Every structure is written in structure tokens, then in C-alpha cells.
Amino acid sequence: DIQMTQSPTSLSASVGDRVNITCRASQTIYTSLNWYQQKSGRAPKALIYAASNLLSGVPSRFSGSGSGTDFTLTIVSLQPEDFATYYCQQSFSTPYTFGQGTKLEIK
């Protein structure tokens, strides 16, 4: 199985800040990397697919980059509704696997 490791595990930031969340795969997954946002008690919501493509309706303050084994989710100008847990997921091969999550909290 491909292991996905996110860092940091938790992050404190303020409204208006820029944050980066990183995700590392245990082997190359090219650009088969997706990012999700999950709020408490809700299902995950897909934000970015294929490393850098925003899904329809996702604000442009979210962006993704990377290829191979190292990926980054960037959120610029944090909004109150962005405080949530973020997960990466590889869709290169089955079994599909997720990172352990990064909890973004208000400072």
C-alpha cells in the first residue's frame, strides 16, 4: 500500500493568514493526489484533484501543487469557514489511501 504522510498534524492560524499543508507519498504517485476538507460531523468535501485542479465551486484562495511524492495545499487569506481538517488522498493505485489529516485551528 502507498502510505500518505501529512504535516503538520495540527496548525493554528489567524483569519487572513496564508497556510501550507504538505503531503508525502511513500512512492511516486505522479499527480494522482486529491485534497479534501472536513468539518466536524460532516462528510469530507473534495477541493483539489490531480494535485492542482480546483473542483467547481471551490474558492480560488485554495491551490495545490507538487508531483511525484511531495505535494502542498496552500490557502491564502484564510476565512473563518476554512477552519477544518484537511486530508490528502492518493488515487494512483488501489487500495486508495488517505493522509492522517491536518487540523487547522483558529489562533
Add this chain to the structure above:
Amino acid sequence: QVQLQESGPGMVKPAETLSLTCTVSGTSISNYYWNWIRQSPGKGLEWIGYINYSGTTNDNPSLKSRVAISVDTSKNQFSLKLRSVTAADTAVYYCARALARYTQPFDHWGQGALVTVSS
């Protein structure tokens, strides 16, 4: 719009079979890949398996062949059966769609169904 809704018992006894159904609306189940994913505090998000438009299934080897996924195109539903459950199978179970086998994300999810394994 595309919507998915899980249904099934909220409690299952150890050693019995967990059964859930996902009802899909707003799109035909005869396309795409239909997945089951679970989330427990101890193991985070775990992909269970999928069934595709032609009935092909694929499941996570970590579940040791306890999984069966089936589809009922007449009802636009797909189902999960997980045999021989233990307390470790207690989780929120989600159904989700992916547009293709690889590269694509899970772009629509159900709201989740909490299943507790307990005697």
C-alpha cells in the same frame, strides 16, 4: 444535483454481517465508480472498496476478503456487506462517487452512517 444517502442498521453484533445501502439520485449508477469509505477515530479515513458501471469490484486487502459490494441498477443503489465484524469495524461509513478508477477524487459523498459493533 448528485446526492448519495446511506441507510442501514446503526448497530451490529460481533461476528455478524454489517449491511448498508447507498441510494443515488441525480445521476445514473450505470456510470462511474461507486465507493465505500469509513472513518473511525483509531484509523482515520479508510477506503473499503468500489463497484463500477460494469459490476467490477475491488476491495481493500486489509479487510481480509470480508467485503462484498453489489449494485441494483433498477433502484439506482449499491450496497456493502462486511462479514464477521468486530469492535474494530465500528465507524462512520460513507458512500462516495468517483468519475474514474484512477486520478479522480471522490467528488460526491453521502452524509455518513454511524455503525456500532456491540453485543
